Amino acid sequence: MSDYGHPLTFGSFLTPGNADPLRPVGLAMLSEQVGLDLVTFQDHPYQPAFLDTWTLLSFVAARTERVRLSANVTNLPLRPPAVLARSVASLDLLSGGRMELGLGAGAFWDAIEAMGGRRLTPGQGVRALEEAIEIIRQIWDVEARGGVRVEGEFHRAVGAKRGPAPAHDMGIWLGAYKPRMLSLTGRxxxxxxxxxxxxxxxxxxxxxxxxxxxxxxxGRSPADVRRLLNVNGRFAATGRGPLHGPAEQWAEELADLALTAGISTFILASDDPDDLRRFAAEVAPATRELVAAERAAPSTSPATSQDPTPTGQTSAATGQTGTATGPSGRTGGTRGSTAPAGGAARVAAAPLAVVPTPDDGVRRSDVRVWDEAARPTGPTPDPERAYTAHEQAGAQHLIDVHDGLRAELAQIHDLIEQVAAGLIDVGTARSHINTMTMRQNKWTLGTYCESYCRVVTTHHTIEDRSLFPHLRRADPRLKPVIDRLEEEHHAIHDVLEGVDRALVAFVASPDGMAELRAAVNLLTDTLLSHLAYEERELIEPIARLGAH
Incomplete structure (x- = not known):
């Protein structure tokens, strides 16, 4: 097996249940907020407990801005290929080029037949899928002359007009397991x-x-075919099996799949908001770092490509057993170490290029939770100090986490305006807000540590691996800044509680929208001010001292 060299991406695989129709929408929005690259949904049109997947994808596309979207995978026997081609191209145009097309030959044939679909044998399903791919590609090929012409055994499109073309070069991904489907995937x-x-x-x-x-x-290169994988497992404090353990174990196992099986997109099948947060904030960055370090390392002997599964456990990827090794074949040591020994020495140091997001100074509320002028400052950075790429990545992560919180803040403003317009009720708004990272975090240990410290340290207690105690110990000059930041974390928690109280009060008071907007404005002022201050004071210390 081999590494095809594709950049790593991470996504979610969500259930389109209709019992609470806005729940899958909220989970898709959360996936974007926490930094995942892709959101996918099952497509089972015969399942009455599910929303229609393509209707749901359209709704989610309108509620998100960055994340890519796909069915996982589209049920072709109930989706005519010519119509499907135009549907997905249209949604790609409307979403700014964020759609991909997952396709399957079909399963659950009794249910498909009950919905009016034609029952096919496995061989017929593969031939039907290949005909559908040809129709879809011809519909999208607006530069070719003449109409679409596919006279297949199962699908026909003779003389259909071409177009529209998708907004980007859309991928067609096949859910394949058997040799004929796998061969079609390669072709x-x-x-x-x-x-x-x-x-x-x-x-x-x-x-x-x-x-x-x-x-x-x-006549194609094997690297023309991206390798994606739906994964599922459980997070636990200690390793209990493949993808059943702490986030750093997940990272090592996924890195091994990337380096030895060529998987470059990992899609987590979970409807648990906490799982999605940990996958995005802990597993994804650690996996990327492990793979990047291994790709940058000098060539090693074949003995270094070992399975990272603890002794006596079997890897679902390779079927091998082995000792607790990482992707480099290193045995022992601290699990979760995200760079090979000596890795920093191979990376040239450079001036700190991580730039904090400045505070624009705009204040929407007349209330002041704290005196910004009384904030202490830390030590002046050494202008001659240089930082490795690994050190700078740690500092950049603080901004990445904060950007996720800034995106959540924009979502709160949007939710409040939807409540004001009568588009959603207060209960729905509260439910969405309660799934957000800023709400779950409680602001007691700091957002950076909650999402990152578990990745880079595993041998400490939760208190010891929090960022602030480490920075206090490593550089006592930072103590006044750390003390102030902790005070502000508690204040932000109280302001968030005020938003929730204002939402509840809005139900009973006809003029409660003014109080609700005031509460959100106060949250905006305090959060943006705090994030800018924290970045200004901690980016350089994190790069210099690390997070553990």
């Missing part, structure tokens, strides 16, 4: 999208081999 698709739960030991290696051979026979 015609842009991605392979299986689920780890359905794979047996060795299936990834066998699947890659079939795809690579088919791609080569079709």
């Amino acid at each position: 015609r698709a842009d991605g392979w999208l299986p689920s780890l739960a359905y794979l047996q030991p060795g299936d990834l290696a066998r699947g890659n081999a079939i795809i690579d051979e088919a791609a080569a026979d079709a």
